[in-house]
Amino acid sequence: MAYSDKVVEHAENPRNVGTLDKSDPTVGTGLVGAPACGDVMRLQIKVGEGGVIEDAKFKTFGCGSAIASSSLATEWLKGKTLDEAEQIKNGDIVTELNLPPVKIHCSVLAEDAIKSAIDDYRKKQAAKRAST
Amino acid sequence: MTVQLPIFMDNNSTTPVDPRVLDEMLPFFKGNFGNAASRSHSFGWVAEEAVEYARERIAKLIGAQSEKEIVFTSGATESDNVALKGVAEFYKDKGNHIITAVTEHKAILDACKRLERDGFEVTYLPVDKQGIVSADQVREAITDKTILVSLMLANNEIGTVQPLEAIGKVTREKGVLLHTDAVQGIGKVEFDVQKMNVDLASITAHKMYGPKGVGALYVRRSKPRVRLVAQMDGGGHERGMRSGTLNVPGIVGFGKAADILIHEGKEESARLFALRERLRSRIMDALDEVYVNGSMEHRLPGNINLSFNFVEGEAMMMAIKDVAVSSGSACTSSSLEPSYVLRALGVGDELAHSSIRFGLGRFNTEDEVDYVADLVLSKVKHLRDMSPLWEMHQEGIDLKSVQWTAH
Ligand SMILES: Cc1ncc(COP(=O)(O)O)c(C=O)c1O
Numbered sequence: 165m166a167y168s169d170k171v172v173e174h175a176e177n178p179r180n181v182g183t184l185d186k187s188d189p190t191v192g193t194g195l196v197g198a199p200a201c202g203d204v205m206r207l208q209i210k211v212g213e214g215g216v217i218e219d220a221k222f223k224t225f226g227c228g229s230a231i232a233s234s235s236l237a238t239e240w241l242k243g244k245t246l247d248e249a250e251q252i253k254n255g256d257i258v259t260e261l262n263l264p265p266v267k268i269h270c271s272v273l274a275e276d277a278i279k280s281a282i283d284d285y286r287k288k289q290a291a292k293r294a295s296t
Numbered sequence: 297m298t299v300q301l302p303i304f305m306d307n308n309s310t311t312p313v314d315p316r317v318l319d320e321m322l323p324f325f326k327g328n329f330g331n332a333a334s335r336s337h338s339f340g341w342v343a344e345e346a347v348e349y350a351r352e353r354i355a356k357l358i359g360a361q362s363e364k365e366i367v368f369t370s371g372a373t374e375s376d377n378v379a380l381k382g383v384a385e386f387y388k389d390k391g392n393h394i395i396t397a398v399t400e401h402k403a404i405l406d407a408c409k410r411l412e413r414d415g416f417e418v419t420y421l422p423v424d425k426q427g428i429v430s431a432d433q434v435r436e437a438i439t440d441k442t443i444l445v446s447l448m449l450a451n452n453e454i455g456t457v458q459p460l461e462a463i464g465k466v467t468r469e470k471g472v473l474l475h476t477d478a479v480q481g482i483g484k485v486e487f488d489v490q491k492m493n494v495d496l497a498s499i500t501a502h503k504m505y506g507p508k509g510v511g512a513l514y515v516r517r518s519k520p521r522v523r524l525v526a527q528m529d530g531g532g533h534e535r536g537m538r539s540g541t542l543n544v545p546g547i548v549g550f551g552k553a554a555d556i557l558i559h560e561g562k563e564e565s566a567r568l569f570a571l572r573e574r575l576r577s578r579i580m581d582a583l584d585e586v587y588v589n590g591s592m593e594h595r596l597p598g599n600i601n602l603s604f605n606f607v608e609g610e611a612m613m614m615a616i617k618d619v620a621v622s623s624g625s626a627c628t629s630s631s632l633e634p635s636y637v638l639r640a641l642g643v644g645d646e647l648a649h650s651s652i653r654f655g656l657g658r659f660n661t662e663d664e665v666d667y668v669a670d671l672v673l674s675k676v677k678h679l680r681d682m683s684p685l686w687e688m689h690q691e692g693i694d695l696k697s698v699q700w701t702a703h
Contacts, residue, residue, distance in 0.1 A: 223684040
């Protein structure tokens with residue numbers, strides 16, 4: 165399959181690969197996908213004052229399009245508020261990376277990862293508020 | 297170390313045409329352009345003579361008793377189809393049962409599917425962890441309705457070589473015809489239709505350094521004489537078994553390709569085996585969590601199929617994009633299903649997604665092998681650094697215990 169230049173570029177020079185401390189209350193972690201399906205994404209956000217995402221990291225097991233989708237997602241997340249981040253849709257990723265139909269599921273997974281990371285952060289915050 | 301990029305290491309998918317093959321073909325595109333079926337002039341005679349010479353060479357390569365047993369086709373897909381459908385149609389009054397295996401090429405499996413729709417019964421034998429079908433399995437599956445057993449000489453994905461000689465003893469004893477898709481093994485591992493009691497065999501030129509679009513079906517003419525119903529109607533070429541004007545330049549090249557293997561096949565296999573082992577050991581000595589798919593003992597010399605755990609196959613192919621290989625990962629197929637061959641071995645889906653097939657061939661060099669091994673090592677490390685699964689594995693998390701969100 166031929167890849168778009170943007171997919172190749174992200175896959176070869178992925179942005180923001182790495183790990184944030186899962187136990188940090190300001191970090192939200194989303195782990196989506198399954199090894200048996202051939203893609204697993206872990207996306208993490210670190211949320212600062214005023215609900216702005218200060219940092220985002222990912223690690224992905226998956227094809228070039230899956231790596232590119234998560235790499236792009238981390239780029240887009242940084243500097244956004246949680247509410248803005250929630251507005252990122254898989255279609256935006258498809259358009260930006262020019263993903264072919266068989267790769268749309270990669271963008272869906274990235275959207276799921278974003279939502280799941282935000283969810284995790286919010287749960288942690290709620291738990292913190294409840295315990296104080 | 298000098299290597300030229302890109303490197304072709306996918307010789308199970310096709311092979312480059314040997315320059316010696318091309319040289320013999322060229323005159324048949326130029327002055328010798330005659331139709332081999334033209335009986336009335338020298339253009340036709342020259343073409344026919346060249347075709348018959350190719351037939352003899354191919355017959356010799358596979359141990360056929362007569363060159364008349366070679367029927368030229370457009371390739372192995374056609375040969376497989378003619379063998380299965382042609383035999384089924386001819387012998388349908390004798391029985392309606394066919395035996396094959398789950399790891400066969402799609403040309404066999406899909407032809408069987410069609411025969412099932414037409415009222416035939418097909419047994420798809422399972423394989424063991426190495427991809428092998430045993431002669432005992434064949435014996436047990438044969439019924440009084442069985443007319444044909446079709447099992448490949450060697451598998452295109454995992455290189456597993458079947459015990460055809462033992463299987464041929466069973467089919468001969470039971471009076472059942474044996475067809476083999478010999479495409480991948482021809483000239484690389486031992487293959488002799490007499491010794492193995494093979495009654496029909498499919499081969500194709502483009503996997504043996506000949507041109508694409510030309511193949512052959514071996515059809516035994518004595519003990520037993522195999523009959524089949526032609527699947528292509530027309531001018532009655534190839535003794536009525538396959539109508540259509542012969543692809544003379546292609547057939548000439550096919551013949552030369554066979555002749556090269558007759559003379560050099562043994563040496564070449566030894567060289568490919570050494571290269572393959574060099575590649576495999578360089579990779580496996582340096583990396584953890586790499587698994588061989590298929591048999592190490594009964595395997596094509598130039599083939600190695602490896603699963604790099606925690607690294608997805610398509611991402612790997614992209615990372616080594618100057619090296620042409622293939623993968624059993626779902627992402628490389630339009631169906632999004634991982635390789636049915638790897639599944640049949642019991643390889644888990646996650647490892648099937650991580651598989652890479654390296655197919656070494658005549659024109660690969662030791663320098664290329666070293667280059668590819670080094671590249672693979674660095675890219676696997678890079679991709680594992682990017683893999684959440686690798687990180688979890690390093691932390692001692694059992695990935696099977698994780699609740700994944702299947703999608
Ligand atoms: C085992 C096997 N059988 C059949 C074929 C089909 O051969 P062809 O490309 O000549 O139709 C191939 C190659 O793709 C093969 O590997």
